[in-house]
Every structure is written in structure tokens, then in C-alpha cells.
Amino acid sequence: MTRHDFTERDIHMALDGELPEEERAGFQSWLEGNPEMKARSLRFEADRARLRDTFAGVLHEPVPHALAGLVTGEAKTRSAAAPRWRMAAAAALLLALGAGGGYLAGVGGLGAEAQSEEELAEDAIAAHTIYAAEQRHAVEVGANDKDHLLGWLSKRLGLTLIAPDLTAEGFQLVGGRLLPAGQKTAALLLYEDAKGDRISIYVTAEGAGKAKGIYSDEAGEASAIYWLDKGWGCAVVGTLPREQLLDVGRKAYRQLLAGAGMA
């Protein structure tokens, strides 16, 4: 049974996907028989496309830090005093990172050093975003050729690089690759857990800076735990819950330093 008394109301319903399936064919032939209604339908559709196009770009704009930080707890609310729980969360984070030397990105006093740590974290997140999403070409050298991988990356970076053992944390080495980092080179080691969640360890030979912290990109998807110390720049990047990423990151960093004889 199809209805024959279609009206302009049905044009809107059809456009919005609200016309019942069994009425669509009837509606279409009604439109064909009513050029005026058909023109109107096309016009509404075109206007809607214009509307959508006009605002489509908003989805791709970087999310302002004031908004993303509000949710992650890194930015304050606009009201003068930050709620108590947020202060507590920030304090807990500082404790988790350990005392001395480091400070959180985005919290005051960002100097020239902060520039390089931000760069380190941003580069590490960018590399992770690109390569962790790759299934077949995520790494240049796989874990099955680990000695070669580490020898090669160590040589190119001018560091003694080991691949931290994160088995206890549920992560296995997938492999690694060499990346450009400004004028220098960086190494990326990619790990994966049983669920297919990936984290990456990004290492570069940095200057004399000393800093550590957590950094989230503006889209807020991946976070980096980073250290700048002893001529190393190291960032552990992933989309894991922050506590877990902190835990894995610290274990990885300790092993990296030990492996290079610096711990």
C-alpha cells in the first residue's frame, strides 16, 4: 500500500531520512509528477549541503586548549578558583612524575627549554599518530630482527639504544624505524599489547636540557610522557589511560637509561 496524498511536509521528512521505507518509492514518483515540488526538494537539499559545507571545517580545527584541558583536568575553569578536586588531581600528577627538575607543560614559566620539550612531545605524538595506525608498514625493521634494529638506530642516533622489556606491562615490541627530527634523527620503537593497543617510544639525542612532563596534543587523543635529561630526549606516547601510560613510560625510561649505562 502506498499513500498518494504526499505534501510538502514529506519533502522535509524524505530529506531528513524520516520517511518510512515503504513510502519512499511512492514519494519519488509523486515528485517526478510534480516538477514544482521536485525543484523545491532539490533546492532544500542544496541549501542543506551549503550549510553542511559551511560548518564542516569546524570539525577539523584544533580544539582550543582551554576546552580540551578542561576535560583532561589540565586547564582551569573560568571561575576564579579551580575546584578542589582539580587541584588535587594536579598535585597527584606532580607526585606521580616524581620530584625535582621537571614541570608540567602548560603550567607557567615556559622558557627556551620548554620550547624544545614541547617540540619533542609534539614530534613524538605526530610520529605515533602516523605510524601506530599503520598495520602493514608500521615499522621499517621488525622485532624478529631486533639486534640489527637496535644496532642501526644506535649508530644513527649516536646513543646506545636498547628496547625496553615491557612484557610485564603487557606490551611486546613490534619493531622500529628511523625518523627525521628537525636537523637531527629520532628513533621510534613501537609496542603492542594483546588487544592491539599500541604505544611508541620516541628517542632523540637532545642537548643539555633537563625536563619532564606530560603533553597532550590538541585533539587530545594521544598523550606523551617525556623526559629531557643527560643528552637524551625520550617520549612514550599512547592513548592509554594516563595512569597506565605513566607507569609504562617510567618503566621504559628507567630501562633505557640503564641500557645506556646512565642509570
Place this chain on the structure above:
Amino acid sequence: MDDRRAAILAEIPRLRRYARALLRDRDSADDLVQDCLERALARMDNWRTGDNPRRWLFTIMHHLFVDQTRKTKRRAEVVMLTLDDSEALSSPAEQADSVASREIMDALQTLSPERRAALVIVGIEGFSYAEAATMLGIPAGTLMSRVARGREELRGLLDDVARRSAIRVVER
């Protein structure tokens, strides 16, 4: 960051788009999103976990938008009167928008807040009538007629703009 916060974070781009379509001005729109997030975070218990937070967040934002438009009705009238001079008034950020985009943004701002919200939430955000009616807190029939009238009005406004630009071209 817990899963609920991550889920809220993921909705920010959509909230920003809805706010931009409602208010046009980028800063005002982001302020609205910020208010919405603050309120949502303070009332996290109202969100049934497991549900996608989108509808919950859109509902909160819509309530804030309605409150705000009540307070600033006069400003809306000013926007309407200056429709013709939009190019001279546009801020540097808006100058990057194409003429066609600006025309449709102006026209959208001329609609009443009720029609604008209905049209945007269905036409741009793609919610069903039932979802949209729930979020806006109105019966489905009312929602539907707001969408239909909003579209009609928008069409008329865009035709007016087209006619005026045609006259301008002839005058030159």
C-alpha cells in the same frame, strides 16, 4: 584520564560545530562549549555510562543556548538589521570565509533561535526527529514544523541576498 572523560573529549569538535552554527561568532561559540563542558563535568553522575555522551552534551548545550538567547534578544535584532553590511562588519577571522559561506551564516543568524536550533540539529548534526525533539525538549511535531519553517525561511533569505547581489552587479 578515565573513559568517560575521553568520551566527552571526543565530542568537543561536534559541540563546537553546533555552537558555531548557533552563534556564528567563534569566541562566543567556544564560550558556550566551555560552559557546557563545565556543567557536564560537574554533573557527570547524570550521564548514564555506557551511553554515547553526545545526546547528553547536546542537551546541556541547548539549554545553555536557550538561557543565553533570552538574555541577548536585543543583540539578535541588531545582527538582523546589519545583514546588508556584513562584509564591512566582519572580523578578520570571518574574512577568510567565502562570500557564499558568509551569506548562509548571516541568513542562519536571522532565523529565530528556535528555528535555527531545530534546523541545525537535524540538518547539520544529523540527529533524527525523535532524538532532536528530546534534546530540545519539545514534541516531535513541533520540532518538525520548526525544521520545515526554518528551511522555508532560509530559502527566502538566500533568495533575497541573491537578488540584492544581482542588483548590485547591474548598478556597477
